Amino acid sequence: xxxxxxxxxxxxxxxxxxxxxxxxxxxxxxxxxxxxxxxxxxxxxxxxxxxxxxxxxxxxxxxxxxxxxxxxxxxxxxxxxxxxxxxxxxxxxxxxxxxxxxxxxxxxxxx
Amino acid sequence: xxxxxxxxxxxxxxxxxxxxxxxxxxxxxxxxxxxxxxxxxxxxxxxxxxxxxxxxxxxxxxxxxxxxxxxxxxxxxxxxxxxxxxxxxxxxxxxxxxxxxxxxxxxxxxx
Numbered sequence: 001x002x003x004x005x006x007x008x009x010x011x012x013x014x015x016x017x018x019x020x021x022x023x024x025x026x027x028x029x030x031x032x033x034x035x036x037x038x039x040x041x042x043x044x045x046x047x048x049x050x051x052x053x054x055x056x057x058x059x060x061x062x063x064x065x066x067x068x069x070x071x072x073x074x075x076x077x078x079x080x081x082x083x084x085x086x087x088x089x090x091x092x093x094x095x096x097x098x099x100x101x102x103x104x105x106x107x108x109x110x111x
Numbered sequence: 112x113x114x115x116x117x118x119x120x121x122x123x124x125x126x127x128x129x130x131x132x133x134x135x136x137x138x139x140x141x142x143x144x145x146x147x148x149x150x151x152x153x154x155x156x157x158x159x160x161x162x163x164x165x166x167x168x169x170x171x172x173x174x175x176x177x178x179x180x181x182x183x184x185x186x187x188x189x190x191x192x193x194x195x196x197x198x199x200x201x202x203x204x205x206x207x208x209x210x211x212x213x214x215x216x217x218x219x220x221x222x
Contacts, residue, residue: 004154033209041214042198058209090154098160100155105153
């Protein structure tokens with residue numbers, strides 16, 4: 001079975017703090033994604049990566065950056081957390097074409 | 112712009128009461144339509160991929176169908192364990208193949 005593991009299930013941070021969300025997949029997938037999920041807005045794509053060291057902006061990249069130094073690992077960085085970044089963050093991976101496999105999610109609260 | 116609209120937002124059924132969830136979409140060219148199940152506080156779990164109008168896929172009490180404008184997820188004789196949010200997403204065949212999600216249908220099946 002495909003396994004996508006997100007490092008933290010729950011985080012509480014203060015405004016202005018730097019936040020790292022880590023994601024690891026074990027199926028040698030080329031593509032990795034970061035989404036955020038908010039009630040009434042659904043899943044929105046923040047960033048994605050189709051290869052090591054490659055990244056592309058999704059629909060809502062403002063306030064976020066990403067890093068992909070190894071194929072299996074994709075990190076989401078909030079340089080200076082703000083309260084409007086309180087959300088559920090979901091990492092996913094996929095083959096070149098095909099369905100996404102999601103991690104369990106990281107629920108971030110920014111106070 | 113690619114768009115996905117799911118209806119109803121919420122659905123309450125009695126155990127054994129069959130029904131259907133709707134996913135209407137507009138996309139420049141469809142590569143695939145995906146159905147996911149999401150339990151509270153967890154990441155989405157992949158159910159089906161449909162590629163062309165007329166295609167159907169089944170898994171236990173669930174059957175997904177596809178036309179050129181919409182997809183239906185039919186639930187036959189549901190059980191309480193089918194309670195979840197069901198998400199629909201489309202993948203275009205142009206550009207990078209990211210998924211665009213609907214906001215989901217929350218299904219509650221009462222015993």
